[in-house]
Structures are given as structure tokens and as C-alpha cells.
Amino acid sequence: MKNKAIAGLTALGSLLLAQSAFADQPFDWQKGLQPAATSIMEEIRWFEQYTLWFIVPVTLLVLVLLAVVIVRFRESANPVPSRTSHNTAIEVIWTLGPVIALLFLAIPSFQLLTRQLAPTEEPELTIKATGYQWYWGYEYQEGEDPVSFDSLLLQDADRAAAGKEDRAVYPRLLAVDNEVVVPVGKHVRLLVTAGDVIHAFAMPSFGVKIDAVPGRMNETWFKADREGLFYGQCSELCGKDHAYMPIAIRVVSQDAFDTWLAAAATNVDEANKALMASVDGAEKSVAVAQTAAQ
Structure with missing residues (x-):
């Protein structure tokens, strides 16, 4: 019985470690910065x-x-103060x-x-992020058929339909309906602006934080060193729903990104579901392998 309990706890720990390896996000009582991905x-x-x-x-x-x-x-x-x-x-x-x-x-x-x-490398992918009250719009400025979509806070009622019921990977107030997808190890140029008021694009694990100002195009960059799902938020007070304007970036292999980009040119929703199914399936395989190894 004792051995079974230990095995169960080990399996649970391995699963949690596997999940944490694929989704970087803040956690309760966090004292330091998020783990670096760049x-x-x-x-x-x-x-x-x-x-x-x-x-x-x-x-x-x-x-x-x-x-x-x-x-x-x-x-x-x-009693007698110095007069120095x-x-x-x-x-x-x-x-x-x-x-x-x-x-x-x-x-x-x-x-x-x-x-x-002032990056020293040439960008291999350019994405434009536009902040609105209260969501983000993204444009991939690559290829013959540019991909563009909006990314909004995932509502609890839509979790089942989106296949995002696992709150450990898709946490409340951070998960979105459409994540930004980028390839691992590639220099991504990010152009940031706003369509109404000042916003700010912040991704803690990437070390990225830059204002989104109407009428101005700010530029930054990142190169993710590992695959995973990373979360950020708008970091400039932009109105009553400022707290409900998350950012999610999914980093995948180059092959997975190429497949997603080709599919997203015609249907972003279906491309996201196919990518999520392949990634989540790979993560579950890793979790099972880690558990078996224990």
C-alpha cells in the first residue's frame, strides 16, 4: 500500500513537472521572476x-x-548639539x-x-501586434497569404468547445482563444502599436515589455530557446477591462510552425485545433514516459 502511494505521488509529481515544462505562467506566492525562455x-x-x-x-x-x-x-x-x-x-x-x-x-x-x-541578427519572422480595448490583433507579415487574427480572453463557457479545459495549462484570466504561434530558436521581430488608447505588450518569460501607442510603431524582438506555452498581459492601464487582456505565445518546432502557418492561411481556428492536438498529445506522451521511468 505504501509503495502504491509513493508511486501515485511520483506519477502526479511527474505530470505536474511535465505540465510546468510546457506552460510558463505566474503562480501563487511567486517571489522571483518567471523562468527564462530567451x-x-x-x-x-x-x-x-x-x-x-x-x-x-x-x-x-x-x-x-x-x-x-x-x-x-x-x-x-x-543635549548640546554639534555645530559641525x-x-x-x-x-x-x-x-x-x-x-x-x-x-x-x-x-x-x-x-x-x-x-x-538593437538586435544583431536579421529577423526570420515578423509579427505585428495591435492592442485594442481589450484584446490583441496579430498579423504575420510573411508569405504570399498573410495570416491575421484576433486574440481574446478565453471565457469559461467556451473552454469545452476549444478543448482547453485543463486550467493548469490554460489558466483562468490568462488563456486566450487564439495563441500566437512562433518557431523555436528563430529571431522574431515584433512590431507593436495600438488602435485606440495606450497599451503595453509584456511577456515576462521572454524579457519583452514595450508600449503600444496609437499612431506609433514600436519594435522589439525575441528568440525563444525552448518550446512551450507562455503567458503575458497588457501592462499599461487601458480602461475598465485592462485586467482581461492576456497574451499567449505558443512556441513549437519549425515543422509544426510551417504546418500551422499553411493551414492558418485559410482557417485559423482549424489550424489552432490541429496544432493543439499534436502538441498536447506530445506532452501527454512525455508525461507518461516520465511516469514510467519512475
Whole structure:
């Protein structure tokens, strides 16, 4: 009985691990950034940890100085206050110290910003994302028959018809009816604009966040290093349904993407269902294989 219980828990754990490997999304009590799916996001995660080596000591130093001032220079312990008006050593320290710390922060920060906004590779796929109140419209600017569709929040009543009843993979308030589909390991250029008010396209796992401004075309890029289903949201307050404007990107193999793109040129819904069936079937096979290996 005990062995069966352990085997059951192992199988459940393997299934959960398999699902988490294919769908990146926020989770309850999350303390850090989402797992990186691009090299840019890896650098962002590194920079976050790097800055802590400056933030924590500075915070502790300020706390200690405040405690010293409160205790040593309180009125009861120091009835006659000091009339010191200048101290050259202190002036030099609190001027050079912050300058040096800021240089150590600024240099890698500028390098990261350059990498984010000035790619060194030529794009292999271009997608235009347009924000509306309150959904996204996408246009694939490739091929003889360009693909375009709208992506709206998936309603609970539509889950069964869409085949997206698994809330672990298609979570509430993040799942959409039509995901953006891109190939793994390819440089994707993303053109972002808006049709009404200011929105913002944010995909945490990709390290992408850029404003969508009416009348302006902003450009960013990403290259996903692994397959999976990734979720983001509009990150600019854009009206009453701002919280219901998710972004979903499905990263697949090049062959799967080519098949989807060809089918989507005539029928996006059917192409999505066929792609989802093939991907979900592969994920279930992985989960079963992991369980058997245990």
C-alpha cells in the first residue's frame, strides 16, 4: 500500500513537472521572476541578482546610520548639539561612493538595454501586434497569404468547445482563444502599436515589455530557446477591462510552425485545433514516459 502511494505521488509529481515544462505562467506566492525562455531574459534575471549585491548593503548601511543617529544623537544623550558644518572626508566618501556604485550598475544596464533594443541578427519572422480595448490583433507579415487574427480572453463557457479545459495549462484570466504561434530558436521581430488608447505588450518569460501607442510603431524582438506555452498581459492601464487582456505565445518546432502557418492561411481556428492536438498529445506522451521511468 505504501509503495502504491509513493508511486501515485511520483506519477502526479511527474505530470505536474511535465505540465510546468510546457506552460510558463505566474503562480501563487511567486517571489522571483518567471523562468527564462530567451537569452535576454537570462540576462535580466542575472542583472536582478547582480543589483541585490548593491541594494542590500546600501539598505543595511542606511539602517545602521539611522540607528546610530537615533541612539547617539537623541536629545537626552546629546543635549548640546554639534555645530559641525563641514567634513571633507565625509563629503568625499558620500560623493565618490554613490558614483562608483552607479557606474557598476549603469554599465551592465546599458549593455542589456542595447541588446534588447538593437538586435544583431536579421529577423526570420515578423509579427505585428495591435492592442485594442481589450484584446490583441496579430498579423504575420510573411508569405504570399498573410495570416491575421484576433486574440481574446478565453471565457469559461467556451473552454469545452476549444478543448482547453485543463486550467493548469490554460489558466483562468490568462488563456486566450487564439495563441500566437512562433518557431523555436528563430529571431522574431515584433512590431507593436495600438488602435485606440495606450497599451503595453509584456511577456515576462521572454524579457519583452514595450508600449503600444496609437499612431506609433514600436519594435522589439525575441528568440525563444525552448518550446512551450507562455503567458503575458497588457501592462499599461487601458480602461475598465485592462485586467482581461492576456497574451499567449505558443512556441513549437519549425515543422509544426510551417504546418500551422499553411493551414492558418485559410482557417485559423482549424489550424489552432490541429496544432493543439499534436502538441498536447506530445506532452501527454512525455508525461507518461516520465511516469514510467519512475
